Amino acid sequence: MTTTTHDNHSAFLLSLPNIYSQSPISCCVFSRTMVSGAIALAFLPLVLTFIIRYRYYFVLFYRAVLVRMWYDCTTGLSREERAFQYVLTHAIPGDPESILETFDLWCSKVEFISNIGPKKGKIMDRMLSEHCPLTVLELGSHCGYSTVRIARALPLGARLYSVEMDAINAAIAEKIIRLAGFDDDTVELIVSPSDEVIPRLRADYGLERLDFVFMDHWKKCYRPDLQALEGSGLLGKGSVVLADNVLFPGAPNFLRHVRKSGLYEWKIHRATLEYSKGIRDGMAELVYQGIK
Numbered sequence: 508m509t510t511t512t513h514d515n516h517s518a519f520l521l522s523l524p525n526i527y528s529q530s531p532i533s534c535c536v537f538s539r540t541m542v543s544g545a546i547a548l549a550f551l552p553l554v555l556t557f558i559i560r561y562r563y564y565f566v567l568f569y570r571a572v573l574v575r576m577w578y579d580c581t582t583g584l585s586r587e588e589r590a591f592q593y594v595l596t597h598a599i600p601g602d603p604e605s606i607l608e609t610f611d612l613w614c615s616k617v618e619f620i621s622n623i624g625p626k627k628g629k630i631m632d633r634m635l636s637e638h639c640p641l642t643v644l645e646l647g648s649h650c651g652y653s654t655v656r657i658a659r660a661l662p663l664g665a666r667l668y669s670v671e672m673d674a675i676n677a678a679i680a681e682k683i684i685r686l687a688g689f690d691d692d693t694v695e696l697i698v699s700p701s702d703e704v705i706p707r708l709r710a711d712y713g714l715e716r717l718d719f720v721f722m723d724h725w726k727k728c729y730r731p732d733l734q735a736l737e738g739s740g741l742l743g744k745g746s747v748v749l750a751d752n753v754l755f756p757g758a759p760n761f762l763r764h765v766r767k768s769g770l771y772e773w774k775i776h777r778a779t780l781e782y783s784k785g786i787r788d789g790m791a792e793l794v795y796q797g798i799k
């Protein structure tokens with residue numbers, strides 16, 4: 508009788524989910540789990556703060572990288588080709604406004620493309636209508652969004668030279684530019700890297716002065732290309748250089764040069780990154796003053 512009670516008691520103890528019924532090893536595992544849990548809890552506010560603070564960057568990463576990878580795999584087309592297909596089937600040919608609006612719709616609702624976008628685009632439109640430039644250079648055409656935006660704001664007889672080093676992007680840009688109704692006399696697309704084009708602008712394209720330059724290519728090229736333009740003698744007093752994305756992703760070397768050279772009157776137009784909320788960006792507007 509006594510033996511049975513003792514056996515029952517041991518069985519009862521063993522069945523308890525209680526630390527007193529555990530071996531020293533499970534005790535150790537249990538306390539380690541408790542400590543890890545406590546550490547994880549202590550870090551939770553930090554992780555939450557990080558996620559909340561950088562939520563717009565996560566959204567951008569999702570839209571620009573993950574969504575793009577998904578569609579690349581499922582459609583077999585490049586992002587630029589997908590954008591073109593959409594514009595081709597939804598915009599009115601020969602109507603630059605409709606082409607820009609269709610692009611904006613696709614970029615804000617479907618996939619991200621780093622066009623200048625409508626908000627910063629309006630700042631550029633205003634500058635173009637103020638300065639009425641006759642000879643314009645664009646560095647970085649991509650799909651031709653900003654090219655169309657500039658071309659539709661130009662006065663009669665003006666010419667835009669748009670430089671794109673990626674042949675596949677350039678082919679899409681060419682189709683978009685022609686779809687918008689601009690011929691070769693208004694917009695000339697040059698498929699080559701900017702550092703090879705700038706030194707040839709005088710000899711090969713007969714240019715003597717640039718009234719307006721829009722920089723929107725790789726940010727690391729901004730400073731060397733601006734210095735090449737200064738050296739080419741194509742910038743005259745009053746020539747305007749507009750550089751996009753100088754705050755995000757940022758072009759600190761370019762801004763340092765602008766500040767130190769003393770060649771420009773300049774200011775930054777603050778805005779948010781194209782097709783994104785909450786990511787601060789800006790465009791630098793430089794007005795060349797010539798060598799003092």
Ligand SMILES: C[S@@+](CC[C@H](N)C(=O)[O-])C[C@H]1O[C@@H](n2cnc3c(N)ncnc32)[C@H](O)[C@@H]1O
Nearest residue numbers: 622623647649652653672673700701723724725
């Ligand atoms: C941000 S996208 C341009 C977007 C375009 N300006 C718009 O707003 O519609 C940058 C483009 O610049 C091109 N690019 C980058 N570095 C370049 C260079 N050194 N010369 C010419 N094109 C360049 C890239 O291939 C890419 O298509």
